[in-house]
Amino acid sequence: MPSPDAAARRVALLTGGARGIGAAVARRLAADGHAVAVDYATSGAEAEALVEEIRGAGGTAECLQADVTDPAAVTGLVERVTALWAAPSVLVNNAGMNLTASARRLDPADWDRVIGVNLSGAFYCTHAVLPAMYEAGHSRIVFVGSPAAGRSVLPGTGAYAAAKAGVGALVEVLAKETARRGITVNSVIPGFVETGMTRGEGERAMEVLRGQWPEIPPDAVADAVSYLVSDRAAHVSGEQLGVWLGGPSGLHR
Helix, strand or coil, rough: CCCCCHHHEEEEECCCCCCHHHHHHHHHHHCCCCEEEEECCHHHHHHHHHHHHCCCCCCCCEEECCCCCCHHHHHHHHHHHHHHHHCCCEECCCCCCCCCCCCCCCCCHHHHHHHHHHHHHHHHHHHHHHHHHHHCCCCCCEEEEEHHHHCCCCCHHHHHHHHHHHHHHHHHHHHHHHHHHHHEEEEECCCCCCCCCCCCCCCCHHHHHHHHCCCHHHHHHHHHHHHHHHHHHHCCCEEEEECCCCCCCCHHH
């Protein structure tokens, strides 16, 4: 069970938090003193193990299942977090997925799923936490973006690239809408981080990524998120913080 003083801490809701970048962010936010709600869709065993690890290190965490593509499930998720501790003052929209196929071959249902997880789901979560954040002020929202939204697009990533480009636009709009409430909205743009999602692209794609990008450890992305949700970044909003050591070498030739 959560520690009794958890309600006095800042409460962070992290989507897609069971593995990879999300797990690194969960560990870091817990170490920073946040009570961390780790949302997961299907990775229940990994989420439970992560929460036990965080608690074993003296942190406060709970894992909660919700499909971010379902607005009702997202509303329920935020209600459960609020009942557990308090309304989230930090939201990290990390849940993501990719299905690679050319536009000619991509099934429209797969398009909808990729857009739903990466873009619509992030909006649903943001929409659900904003009322309490508007009331409280001084809250933080961080999206996990992708270089795929810009120059480093790859064939077959149309749905993912479109979703992440939408995330970038949403960050800019939300930053303007929330500025007077003391809420900051930013994104981190990781370079090549070897995760389950990137490995799912296949070994050939991984070889291309390894050949062009310097590999970034998940903890480096977690450090960037930690900064953006801290008081040190109270006046930083609408920014896209790249964590990628300059990006793919092919862009600089």
